[in-house]
Amino acid sequence: MALRQDTICALATGQPPAAIATLRISGPSTSQIIEKRLSIKSLTPRRATLVDLRDAAGALIDSGLAIYMPGPNSYTGEDTLELSLHGGRMITELALQSIMAAGARLADPGEFTRRAFEAGKMDLTRAEAVADLIDAESEAQLGQALKQMDGALEDLYSRWRGQLTDCLALLEASIDFPDEEDAPDRVDGPVSDRLEALVADLNHALAEGNITERIRDGFKIAILGKPNAGKSTLLNQLSKRDAAIVTDIPGTTRDIVEVRLVMGGYLVWLSDTAGLRETTDRVEAEGVRRAEKAAAESDLRIWLYDARDSFDVAQVKPGDLIVANKSDLVARLDVSRETMVISAKDGEGVAQVEQAIVSRLKGMTQGLTAPMITRARHRQGIERARQHLDRAREHMAQGAGAEFTAEEVRLASRELGTLTGHVDPEMVLGAVFSSFCIGK
């Protein structure tokens, strides 16, 4: 005999103590729990009702507001109860115990959303957006998650797949209806034009995707420079904590020290790196190698040098920041206009560096036009789709049979389909029959 899916419960709000704590219950036993623990036969759906929550022995735990949402018109698609109580540690603990004893179990992380997905309440991209929404720490992250929640990605993928379906319709019409006057025998022209445009779209989205993925996962910023330029001090200043060890001994920082912080609404990973110099010390040499790797992988590089030394601009890439440190130790400075002058030790000029970073990040994120590809899963899916389309175009260029091109287009469509749902052959046939008069 099969059993019904069980009922889950969890604290939906943050860790107590808090003013209010909301417990969420979802599953087939919800109404039974209401009857047992709230001593109410039934609650009016979607209306806040003042209730008493009791334990198994009938003792009062707390009074609060209950909202009952019967399935399928609820977030999970199941019968759901939201119970808002006073947010004390003891109250929430007892409340959860009481509810579990009445026939629920503690939900796994993300289980409510998973149930919503399983009930067809949202597609994968939206389910992912819910997770992002909850995890959002920066404004930029939040804005992105909200758009995705709204279906922007789903719409984009559907549009791309619609374009692929059109291409397939042309290809399949030429394959399956070779004797039809109306079905095009040579479809290379229109198909190759469409594929070219679509590949350009995918590439554009991939390029912007690097940025949107950064918004979600954090921008990587590396502080680079010679030993004892004051990189660790700057990191500590920017992050407002003592994350890196600071001494006056050159080469103190051996490994990468990474700090996660929010700057001007963006999540960033700020790294302090080993000072760049020729060294025979094997540990330090490894540190230098890692620093160079971090520099290459960073979205933004801050070159820091001792104002008493000269600075070699050869290593600077466009967009990098150049900062002269230890302004307190020199009387007069002769630097280029882009160079900022600070004293990391005193905190002089650190605010300007922070402003410069934020303005660089704003520059990177401004004017994004494609919806946001926020996850590696999406980028990989789109990259694979693009590879299939590249091969499809190669086949066309070499004059291979339409079945080769069609196969690659189908595989590309399937890659995009895995991001949201399925590929349906009937979709292609539908497009064929609505475009061509078939009927020998």
Added chain:
Amino acid sequence: MSTALDFDVIVVGGGHAGCEAASAAARMGARTALITHKIETIGEMSCNPAIGGLGKGHLVREIDALDGLMARVADQAGIQFRMLNRSKGPAVWGPRAQIDRKLYREAMQKEILNHDNLDVIADGVEDVLVKNGIVAGVIGESGSTYKSDAVVITTGTFLKGIIHRGAERIPAGRVGEKPAIGLAERLYALDLPIGRLKTGTPARLNGNTIDWDRLEMQPADDVPIPFSFANSQIHVPQIACGITYTNPEAHAIIAENINQSAVYSGAIAGRGPRYCPSIEDKIHRFADKTRHQIFLEPEGLEDDTVYPNGISTSLPRDVQDAFVRKIEGLENVEILEYGYAIEYDYVDPRALDFGLQVKVLPGLFLAGQINGTTGYEEAGAQGLVAGLNAVRFTRGEDNATFDRGEAYIGVLIDDLITRGVTEPYRMFTSRAEYRLSLRSDNADQRLTPRGIELGLVGPGRAEMFHVKHSELETGRTLMQTATLTPNEAQKRGWKVNQDGQRRSAWDYLAYPTISMTDIESAFPEIAALSGSIKAQLEIEAMYAGYIERQKEDVAALRREEALKLPADLDYAAVGGLTNEVRAKLEQIQPATLGQAGRIEGMTPGALTALLAFVRRRPDRKRVAND
């Protein structure tokens, strides 16, 4: 006469599904009876006199690979063989032939009437005998009782068939044949889901009244390629078909009279096929087109009847005369039989299992047009599957199924029983996900071993297969062991990477610029292989990369197919299913998770829920059994 006759399997109907069903059952050694109204109409081609085409040709080759009849019979009757899509790769070549209807009928009747283990009985079937909820035979119009353990019904469009032509309404299966009333009532009484479809046919023309000299002609291929793997050449004389076009004058007549068309007057409720619209539909839906192509297809070498492919219609007779005579070459044509639309009931095939057995009545199998399909090839393929599984049912064995990864037959059956039909179902190559692997050239390699194992394939065919199979193996080994360095290849004028990597003949053949002829010139031992083996190897090399990928996809498919969903699964107990999805699952009762995934409207979320539920279930079952 009221004698009791005893069989293992009874097949009702002598059309294309019935013939393959009866032959398949008989080949497996079952005592089989084919019961049909008229023995003279066994193997009749009621509509377009052609076999094969895209996707359909694949089905014919697959029926042949399982030692069925259609390909061998068509090879004796084909009067215009053409390999469609020659400009594309062999995976999408479609073997097709115009058929001499009389030759086909005669050849099919010869097969059926001389078949071991097969009795042919001329009788109508009034009812199906049911004992203890299981099929026990049929009752004939003659009053005879025919006992059997399984019955295959292949009665085509006989369920409430109505012919429409203008305002005319004739209850019938086909022109001149009466509908099967008693049997229909039995099927309706089973309370199966029933739908309504329509299809049409054009007027038949007198070929002597066509001005052929003015028409473009389409000849047969210079060297006709037979359907059957057992035949190496075609002996039937080959003819050409004519091509003409409708024109604005003809369109105007049709448009003026469109309200008299049975379809447009609202008399027909059934849905017609999108790929075979009536001329009324074409003019209505594609109003900007000034002409539509018509193929003038002779129905036989000694038959003056011509089938004008492309202008099926349900307009009244006088309108048909009028518009047809506006067409070039047909100005003085005589219509022998007027076109019509036929509307009929079909059984929603989602009521059937993978063996085409009616889920609510064990022992009853349905095949062919009654399941909502169109086409001789689709009918024949279903007949074979139903005949095969009817025998297995009588032996207490599980259904033998073909999956989407091994055969177009598998695609056909899976589509029907999983997705149902909304128009008469026809096969297309685009329905087959693994099209580059499921080719018409390798149908024998894919299916004959299964056929041997299932008992469908006779010793002659099996011997032929083994010989070819071992020749192919030898050829593949040669192709892999014969090697050249890039330097040697370059000396032969082949453009290859000079990377010092020694490559096999197989690798070189995969280059688009290197042909089998190049390979033969480099390797005499390969040149010595037989022509058909070399052709096969060349095709394999051409698709090698894709075939490897599809193998992985098929393996993934089979992993999903291996997750069986029990027939008694309580979908109400699976959390997270919407009512719509649950209703579909309950109706279709998918046999596997893979099949569930192909149900229309199924969401990835619902599948995840189903998977999670089934994964949990065996533990519970064990507990319940303890």
